[in-house]
Amino acid sequence: MKNRMILITILAATIISGVITGCGSSKDTTAKAASTTKTEKSSDTDKAQTEEKKINGFEINVTVDNGWDSDSTPAILHVTSDTVDFCHAITPDAEGGKGSTTVSLANDTYTVEFISPLNHDGSAYEIFDMGTAQEITVEYGKDMVIDCEMTQIPADKVTDEMIQDIVKKTQDAIAKGDDTLKGDAGKDTLDKLAENVQNSPNASEETKDMAESVKTETEVKAPEAENQTENKTENNAAENNNVQNNNSQNNNVQDNSNANNNTVQNNNVQNNNAGNNNTVQNNNNTQAPAAPAPEKPVEKPSAPVVSVPETPVHTHSWADHTVTTQEWISNIVTVPDYKTETTGVWVCNCGAVMDLSAQDAHGMAHIEAGEPANGHDEVRTTQVQVGSHTEDQGHYENKTTVDYRYCTGCGAKQ
Structure with a gap:
């Protein structure tokens, strides 16, 4: 009888051990599957974000008919969207008259416009096609080229209002400029702007003083400072990724704790059936470690937004330009x-x-x-x-004809 009780106890212990092992294995497999699903979802999200952030470069070509050289201010491209607002300078090549550059942008729709250069003699440019803001759409992998053609407005036709407009827009471009308008490049642009305004035959003393003030008072950022800002942005992104990873790990700990608790409960049931009360007490005292609270990323103050007053829209006032010639009457x-x-x-x-x-x-x-x-x-x-x-x-007679039309305010031709 004693031997029979021992055999029954051994068989019961073996059965309980098998049940406990089977339950633990099943729960562990479920936890791993849940973890794999979370990882796949995270991977899909990262992939989608990567697709959205693909960068595409497009080429910009500026061509003028006369006068644009190393003594002129650059032609300035202004790009805006819901997320960006920056300016990029295009300088003439060694021969003058042409300039090319490449700008990289993420997939999105942008508004682009150009600011006229001011030449050493005070002449400026009428900008065809790109004279008003144009909308472009950047698509990854698709080649894009923007051609901007400009026609010179003689210095005596460039009004004081036109010069003031160029000065204000160039000052604003320095504040919003990328590396082409920072550091020495930005200072060189302001120097040329002030000098060329002084040479303009139609610039008022007020406008000349304004150009000198812009030269001395405008803050020109250094490219290095911009790079440091970009590095800080990248570090902040890395910190946020670490916080997210920690949160994912904490979630896994909680899932494992639940699995352990289920195992404890199963052990309690089986052990009670076997009459092993000590095992039940030990399992009841077992607790999973509490998951650490997720770290909250530190929010950094955003850069102040500088409000720049908009330049009033200019309305052309067209007039006929006439020329008198001698015509032979036979x-x-x-x-x-x-x-x-x-x-x-x-x-x-x-x-x-x-x-x-x-x-x-x-x-x-x-x-x-x-x-x-x-x-x-x-x-x-x-x-x-x-x-x-x-x-x-026969004899000659005077004949008057209209050779073109011009704006009495800005000197633009048509």
């Missing part, structure tokens, strides 16, 4: 042709002029009448018509 006439002939004649004292062959007869008539027959010979030249020809005996 008049065809027939003109006779002559030749010169020389002949000898007899000139009588009575005044008669006759051919030498008639001299004797004329003198005899005077003698018969009791009059003296005196006279003398002369050589005379005469013009004899030998034909005719036609000539255009």
